Amino acid sequence: MTLAPAHVAGAGMIRFGKYPADVTLERMAVGAARAALLDAGADLTQIDACYVGHVFGGPVAGQRIAAQLGLDGLPVSNHENYCASGATALREAWVALAAGLHDVVLIVGVEKMTDRVAGGVRPDPGDLDAAVGYVMAAGHGLSARRYMADHGATREQIAAVAVKNHAHSVHNPFAQYQRPVSIEEVLNARPIAEPLGLLDCSPISDGAAAMVLCTPAGLRRLGLVAPGPRMLGCALVSGSVRPGTGDVNEEDVSRRAAEEAWKLTGIGPEDIDLVEMHDCFTIAEIVRMEGLGLIPRGAGAAWTAAGETSLGGRLPVNPSGGLLSRGHPVGATGVAQACELTWQLRGTAGGRQVEGARVGLSYCKGGTVNGTDGGSVTTLVMSK
Amino acid sequence: MTLAPAHVAGAGMIRFGKYPADVTLERMAVGAARAALLDAGADLTQIDACYVGHVFGGPVAGQRIAAQLGLDGLPVSNHENYCASGATALREAWVALAAGLHDVVLIVGVEKMTDRVAGGVRPDPGDLDAAVGYVMAAGHGLSARRYMADHGATREQIAAVAVKNHAHSVHNPFAQYQRPVSIEEVLNARPIAEPLGLLDCSPISDGAAAMVLCTPAGLRRLGLVAPGPRMLGCALVSGSVRPGTGDVNEEDVSRRAAEEAWKLTGIGPEDIDLVEMHDCFTIAEIVRMEGLGLIPRGAGAAWTAAGETSLGGRLPVNPSGGLLSRGHPVGATGVAQACELTWQLRGTAGGRQVEGARVGLSYCKGGTVNGTDGGSVTTLVMSK
Numbered sequence: 001m002t003l004a005p006a007h008v009a010g011a012g013m014i015r016f017g018k019y020p021a022d023v024t025l026e027r028m029a030v031g032a033a034r035a036a037l038l039d040a041g042a043d044l045t046q047i048d049a050c051y052v053g054h055v056f057g058g059p060v061a062g063q064r065i066a067a068q069l070g071l072d073g074l075p076v077s078n079h080e081n082y083c084a085s086g087a088t089a090l091r092e093a094w095v096a097l098a099a100g101l102h103d104v105v106l107i108v109g110v111e112k113m114t115d116r117v118a119g120g121v122r123p124d125p126g127d128l129d130a131a132v133g134y135v136m137a138a139g140h141g142l143s144a145r146r147y148m149a150d151h152g153a154t155r156e157q158i159a160a161v162a163v164k165n166h167a168h169s170v171h172n173p174f175a176q177y178q179r180p181v182s183i184e185e186v187l188n189a190r191p192i193a194e195p196l197g198l199l200d201c202s203p204i205s206d207g208a209a210a211m212v213l214c215t216p217a218g219l220r221r222l223g224l225v226a227p228g229p230r231m232l233g234c235a236l237v238s239g240s241v242r243p244g245t246g247d248v249n250e251e252d253v254s255r256r257a258a259e260e261a262w263k264l265t266g267i268g269p270e271d272i273d274l275v276e277m278h279d280c281f282t283i284a285e286i287v288r289m290e291g292l293g294l295i296p297r298g299a300g301a302a303w304t305a306a307g308e309t310s311l312g313g314r315l316p317v318n319p320s321g322g323l324l325s326r327g328h329p330v331g332a333t334g335v336a337q338a339c340e341l342t343w344q345l346r347g348t349a350g351g352r353q354v355e356g357a358r359v360g361l362s363y364c365k366g367g368t369v370n371g372t373d374g375g376s377v378t379t380l381v382m383s384k
Numbered sequence: 385m386t387l388a389p390a391h392v393a394g395a396g397m398i399r400f401g402k403y404p405a406d407v408t409l410e411r412m413a414v415g416a417a418r419a420a421l422l423d424a425g426a427d428l429t430q431i432d433a434c435y436v437g438h439v440f441g442g443p444v445a446g447q448r449i450a451a452q453l454g455l456d457g458l459p460v461s462n463h464e465n466y467c468a469s470g471a472t473a474l475r476e477a478w479v480a481l482a483a484g485l486h487d488v489v490l491i492v493g494v495e496k497m498t499d500r501v502a503g504g505v506r507p508d509p510g511d512l513d514a515a516v517g518y519v520m521a522a523g524h525g526l527s528a529r530r531y532m533a534d535h536g537a538t539r540e541q542i543a544a545v546a547v548k549n550h551a552h553s554v555h556n557p558f559a560q561y562q563r564p565v566s567i568e569e570v571l572n573a574r575p576i577a578e579p580l581g582l583l584d585c586s587p588i589s590d591g592a593a594a595m596v597l598c599t600p601a602g603l604r605r606l607g608l609v610a611p612g613p614r615m616l617g618c619a620l621v622s623g624s625v626r627p628g629t630g631d632v633n634e635e636d637v638s639r640r641a642a643e644e645a646w647k648l649t650g651i652g653p654e655d656i657d658l659v660e661m662h663d664c665f666t667i668a669e670i671v672r673m674e675g676l677g678l679i680p681r682g683a684g685a686a687w688t689a690a691g692e693t694s695l696g697g698r699l700p701v702n703p704s705g706g707l708l709s710r711g712h713p714v715g716a717t718g719v720a721q722a723c724e725l726t727w728q729l730r731g732t733a734g735g736r737q738v739e740g741a742r743v744g745l746s747y748c749k750g751g752t753v754n755g756t757d758g759g760s761v762t763t764l765v766m767s768k
Contacts, residue, residue, distance in 0.1 A: 058508060059464060073640055075620035075621065077463065078463070079462070080443060092461070095479055096479050098483040101387060
């Protein structure tokens with residue numbers, strides 16, 4: 001079944017990057033929220049509720065943000081689904097609008113990682129896979145090796161994901177990195193989990209992104225006569241990443257998340273004009289695009305190297321620069337992806353515009369349980 | 385406006401208390417979930433989604449729980465609103481049912497506090513009020529002093545809240561404490577924040593509670609011909625606890641949460657037959673009941689001492705024993721309150737049954753920002 005779509009009245013973010021300690025979580029979130037409110041032409045009195053996605057912000061971070069923003073007396077809720085936290089907050093806001101509970105809602109995704117995460121996100125002490133060395137980067141390294149073996153892909157083809165995404169974000173003023181990187185730079189970067197090097201990995205980032213979503217009545221409240229893009233829905237699937245076939249790249253959970261998205265929105269894979277993909281590692285962009293059924297199995301690396309997923313290609317992926325180059329403040333990422341879809345569908349994405357974009361999909365994957373299953377995948381669909 | 389109510393198909397919990405380290409968060413949650421599923425006569429394949437409320441469980445705790453329970457591929461989301469986390473999860477589940485997104489959902493509230501919280505919940509390092517000694521217990525101590533000064537209440541009247549709630553939970557097999565305490569025991573307990581002593585404070589607890597909520601189509605899926613109680617709705621209000629009048633007991637946020645609940649459910653204060661109240665401290669039960677408008681301002685202490693809020697009294701409060709005596713595993717509390725309302729409205733509450741109960745309200749308050757504002761209050765209304 002499909003629910004009523006949510007109208008995007010506003011989108012805003014701050015530049016992702018590494019901020020000093022005095023730029024607090026709350027300050028970043030307030031900056032993004034004000035940008036989204038300004039974009040919507042909305043003031044605080046027109047907001048019905050606030051949905052906040054974050055992982056490391058601590059208890060009632062959303063309430064601290066709302067208080068600093070100047071909201072008082074509204075429903076505020078905190079949503080955590082690891083790297084899919086921001087997307088989950090968007091999903092629950094969309095559901096509340098569809099139910100008729102609210103008409104104008106503010107969604108904020110935020111993370112201050114540099115204060116809390118030194119070097120990388122540490123695995124849970126109870127994570128038995130991590131205890132034997134199967135940490136996140138190692139898992140993606142194995143995925144890359146297996147992909148190369150199974151599909152005859154080359155290391156250069158996988159590195160092309162990083163080259164492409166860094167090239168895209170040269171045109172994104174909100175990206176953490178805004179300079180191109182060469183294939184040699186990717187190949188010669190410090191090894192992290194072979195064959196992957198530093199530039200195959202998304203960075204530790206601080207940042208915030210926000211949106212204002214509305215019902216039709218909400219659009220009228222804001223005096224918006226030309227409705228913006230519509231969020232048609234967002235699927236959420238938690239479960240096994242590997243279905244027990246022994247193939248780390250089967251991405252069964254992505255396949256199911258795609259099916260759910262088509263069911264929830266009435267959109268099909270053939271309608272998708274661009275994708276904001278959770279490229280926490282280069283190889284992840286490739287296998288997840290294939291898992292969604294948007295690129296044939298085994299063809300993703302070759303497609304990337306041939307420019308098919310670049311701006312101007314058959315199916316542009318990560319025009320924003322993605323997690324690899326826009327940055328990855330985990331709770332903010334899902335909302336930043338939806339901001340990018342908004343700008344792309346409005347046709348205001350400047351030098352990184354996907355020409356003629358009518359329908360976009362964004363994908364997040366949040367968390368694993370013991371490195372192998374239990375993660376959450378979100379697939380959000382937005383149309384012009 | 386009102387949304388469609390959610391039908392309560394099942395409710396279950398484990399006994400609250402202090403569990404050893406090998407009784408993990410996941411194990412407790414699975415125990416409560418299985419009890420709720422059994423009560424609903426539901427099996428795992430009949431569940432559409434899982435909403436998990438917790439504070440200290442760490443990232444994707446809900447996904448770890450769902451995996452151990454045996455769920456795979458469902459939407460799982462984590463909801464944090466401090467001590468209102470469980471109630472917030474119930475609210476978002478209700479909204480999703482009302483929107484038509486799901487038909488049968490599982491809600492779990494859980495907390496393993498003894499592993500993580502030594503002695504008491506520590507204030508945030510950035511909490512400036514806590515830094516000068518205005519910690520949670522101190523705030524409630526001031527509240528009690530002010531209440532006594534303003535309304536001529538006695539220390540004994542405030543202590544009567546603890547005596548009443550412990551007397552109630554003698555009949556609650558899920559309560560952490562199941563023996564009566566005397567007024568002398570309360571008055572002579574170790575001082576915590578004068579005038580409040582140890583028995584005026586809710587304990588550190590481990591525990592889990594769960595519910596199965598349904599649409600009418602969901603009831604048919606489960607083959608339930610005699611629908612149980614209905615959750616009419618749950619308001620959520622975040623904002624100032626003190627409206628700036630200098631009166632710590634004005635409870636403006638509770639007044640607003642009550643107004644929202646009446647608006648969302650079509651129920652009025654005169655309809656309420658029993659209350660499950662967030663009595664994290666004895667005095668809190670009194671001022672929050674008054675803030676809701678269910679007891680006249682300044683009368684709560686005298687009402688309590690006169691037995692008006694006891695079983696058999698004018699308006700029974702905390703027949704379960706409340707946070708003071710059932711215990712307070714923070715993320716579980718809101719769901720445990722809703723379980724208690726379920727059993728009361730079914731008429732299956734045994735020795736603690738409120739005779740003729742037709743409508744119940746549960747109240748949670750979660751978190752503060754700098755000790756004074758930004759908390760979330762939930763008011764959930766359930767009818768027979």
